[in-house]
Amino acid sequence: MRRRLGVMGGTFDPIHHGHLVAASEVAHLFALDEVIFVPTGQPWMKEGRKTSPAEDRYLMTVIATASNPRFSVSRVDIDRPGKTYTIDTLREMREIHGPDAELFFITGADALAEILSWRDADELFNLAHFIGCTRPGHNLADPGLPGGGVSLVEVPALAISSTECRERVLAGEPVWYLVPDGIVQYINKRGLYRDD
Ligand SMILES: Nc1ncnc2c1ncn2[C@@H]1O[C@H](COP(=O)(O)OP(=O)(O)OP(=O)(O)O)[C@@H](O)[C@H]1O
Numbered sequence: 001m002r003r004r005l006g007v008m009g010g011t012f013d014p015i016h017h018g019h020l021v022a023a024s025e026v027a028h029l030f031a032l033d034e035v036i037f038v039p040t041g042q043p044w045m046k047e048g049r050k051t052s053p054a055e056d057r058y059l060m061t062v063i064a065t066a067s068n069p070r071f072s073v074s075r076v077d078i079d080r081p082g083k084t085y086t087i088d089t090l091r092e093m094r095e096i097h098g099p100d101a102e103l104f105f106i107t108g109a110d111a112l113a114e115i116l117s118w119r120d121a122d123e124l125f126n127l128a129h130f131i132g133c134t135r136p137g138h139n140l141a142d143p144g145l146p147g148g149g150v151s152l153v154e155v156p157a158l159a160i161s162s163t164e165c166r167e168r169v170l171a172g173e174p175v176w177y178l179v180p181d182g183i184v185q186y187i188n189k190r191g192l193y194r195d196d
């Protein structure tokens with residue numbers, strides 16, 4: 001049997017329940033054997049703003065996914081020097097998991113809408129099937145990747161963003177239940193998001 005692998009890329013600054021619910025629902029709908037969360041190294045589309053150290057974002061992703069036997073975390077994007085491009089992520093995933101693995105790249109509606117501006121967009125669909133998930137406040141539409149290969153799916157709607165979580169911590173407001181308990185504790189322990 002070919003292994004069906006989901007790849008959930010994100011900056012995860014911090015990881016929140018919107019990410020986890022989307023990954024879990026897609027794993028269910030597409031009968032995925034595993035979902036590999038891949039924190040970005042240098043997210044070039046977020047260059048104008050402050051991003052937490054990659055090791056903090058990696059550790060938060062490990063903490064948030066540890067209890068799910070189908071979830072794992074890869075360091076490929078944070079260990080590759082330079083800006084993070086999904087074309088490189090998917091090539092590396094293919095190398096690691098071999099020619100028989102079926103790759104499914106999972107993305108929210110907002111990220112999917114930008115996909116034609118990603119590096120080597122016309123090659124992306126050769127490397128994975130793309131799955132676009134609904135996200136409150138964003139329209140979900142097929143971006144028209146050359147060659148197709150995009151599925152649009154509805155996932156339980158959670159109007160949570162990492163930006164809102166960071167802003168709430170800065171303002172001294174609670175993020176309990178927006179992020180897993182271990183992430184609240186990690187943010188406090190490391191003093192993340194306390195200054196802008
Ligand atoms: N609430 C959500 N529901 C569905 N998909 C989501 C949700 N939040 C994020 N995603 C998707 O998860 C992926 C990683 O998102 P990312 O780490 O940039 O989080 P974010 O909340 O969008 O962050 P920020 O607010 O800092 O831009 C993207 O494909 C994004 O569209």
Ligand SMILES: O=C(O)c1ccc[n+]([C@@H]2O[C@H](COP(=O)([O-])O)[C@@H](O)[C@H]2O)c1
Pocket residue numbers: 008009010011012038040043045046084085086087111117118119
């Ligand atoms: O390949 C690109 O050019 C590209 C441009 C923007 C975003 N991405 C990827 O899309 C995923 C979500 O990104 P972000 O910035 O919304 O956290 C993450 O895996 C990024 O590496 C990829």
